[in-house]
Every structure is written in C-alpha cells, then in structure tokens.
Amino acid sequence: MKGLVVLWIAAVLVTAILAEHHNGDKKHHSGDKKHHNGDEKKHHNGDEKKHHNGDDKKHHEKDDQHPHEDDFSSLEKRLNQLTAKVSNLEDEIDDRLSDKRLQKARMLEAHVIGLEGTGCEKKHLQCGGDDPQCIGDILVCDGIKDCRNGADEEHCELPTQAGDIFVGLVVYDHCSQRKPEHMTIHINTVQTATFFTAFAKISANVELEHDDGHMSGAVSLPTTGYFDFGADRLVLLPPESDRLGLVCQFDGADPDRCVGHIVHEASLEECAEFIFVRKHEDDDDDDDDKIIWFAGPKAQ
Ligand SMILES: [Ca+2]
Known part of the structure; x- marks a missing residue:
C-alpha cells in the first residue's frame, strides 16, 4: 500500500512536470513567432519606408548597428586615402617627367x-x-x-635651319684677329643628303663687330660647314686665311644654345670660346641684354 502511494505521487509529479514543460515550449514558440513576425514586419516596413522616404541618415544609423558594415566603412575610408596617395604620386611623377x-x-x-x-x-x-x-x-x-x-x-632633328641666327658672347679669346665681344652666326642654307645623312651641309655668315681702340668696323664672313649628328655640333670651316674655324657644341637637350670654340684647323686646338644663344624673331637688335646668357666652362 505504501508503495502504491509513492508510485501515485511520482506519477502526479511527472505529469505536472511534463505539463509545465509543454506550456513552456508553447510560450517559447509563440515568443519566437512573435519575434520572427515582429522582426520581419519591422524590417520590411521600416526598411522599405526608410528607403522610400529617402531618409539616408536613419539608414546609416541602422547600418552602424552592424559591426561588419563598420569594417566596410573603415576599408572604404582606407581605400579612399590610398587612392588619394596614388593620385598624388601620379602628379609627382608627371611633374618629374615634364x-x-x-x-x-x-x-x-x-x-x-x-x-x-x-x-x-x-x-x-x-x-x-x-x-x-x-x-x-x-x-x-x-x-x-x-x-x-x-x-x-633617337635625336635626329636638326637644331638649326635656314634663317636661324645665333648670337655669341665671348668667354675668352686668345686668338681671333679682331677680339669681338659678340659674334653672330646667320644660317643661310641647310642641306641633308639622301645618303651619308649623319652630316647636314650648312652655309652661313659669321658677323662680328670689332673695336680695338684704334679701328672699329663690322665684317660678315661667308663660310660653309656641316652639322655633325654624332657629335651634336655645328662645324664652320675657316672663312679667312688665318685658318681658324668655329665648332659650336650642342648638349643634346637644348637646341637654342651651343658652346662655340674657335679652333685652329690643323691642330683642332681651341683658342677662344663664345656661348651662342638662338636669337628669336621677337628679339630686337638692341635687346641683346634680354637674352639669358649661361656661364660656360671657365677659360683655360
Ligand atoms: Ca644608325
């Protein structure tokens, strides 16, 4: 009898526990349903409304609530910074390659x-x-x-053509007869041969004014010569019996300037130097001061 009572109490307790558990599950499921419905409803309604209303601020506030979107935002920021850096570098490279x-x-x-x-x-x-x-x-x-x-x-453009004028300022002069301060080369003709194109034939006049205190005057000396592409220089053969010629060396970069040396034809020894600068059409005769003169190598 005592055993039966114990069994009955146990059965009542198990029934009660099972009933309680079942109710809890129900609650749980209904809670889930509520949560699911609510979330979906809220999400759809809220999101759509916000989208359609164009309320970006609210939208971003919502985005900020998601940690992975924060990551995207930070990556985007870094990408923008890197893009700006690359753009700056490109500008710098362009500048260097000007x-x-x-x-x-x-x-x-x-x-x-x-x-x-x-x-x-x-x-x-x-x-x-x-x-x-x-x-x-x-x-x-x-x-x-x-x-x-x-x-x-690669660099086969002639730096000079017919009609060009180069004005030279003396650096030192140990040999010319007239010791001019300035010397002007007028290029009359330039001919490139169909063969042997490493040299272009040139005819020119070398003009100079002189004043040694006793006598003054101006001369225009016709001469011929050539442009030597290999050496990048203009060579004018001696126009007078003193056998002094002129070699004007370009630097391969600036076609408006050459360093001229008067040389003895036989020995090629340099005995005078003039820095020649191309005279542009808008330079007036009296405006030689406007030409920017570059310092040449020092006199030897
Ligand atoms: Ca070649």
Missing part, C-alpha cells in the same frame, strides 16, 4: 658625360643606357639602328 625637367636632366647628363668622357674613341658615339656600346659617328641618324638600344636614331 619636358622642362627632362631637358634639364639631359643637360646634366650631357655635362657629366662631357666631364667623365664617353669611354669611346674619337669620332665614336656612346649609345648609353644600361648597355654601353660605341659606334662610329657616321652611323648616327642614317636611318638604321646601329646601337642595340636604338639611341643613334
């Missing part, structure tokens, strides 16, 4: 080569670049790439 800078770099390179030498024999051109190579100067600008890097056919 024509003016490139010309300056080529002038400096020409100056360094002038000081160090090219490592090539006389009448030979150094192709330059990472692959040093010497070629004969008659192969320069002949229409065939003789340098492995093609450098011999």
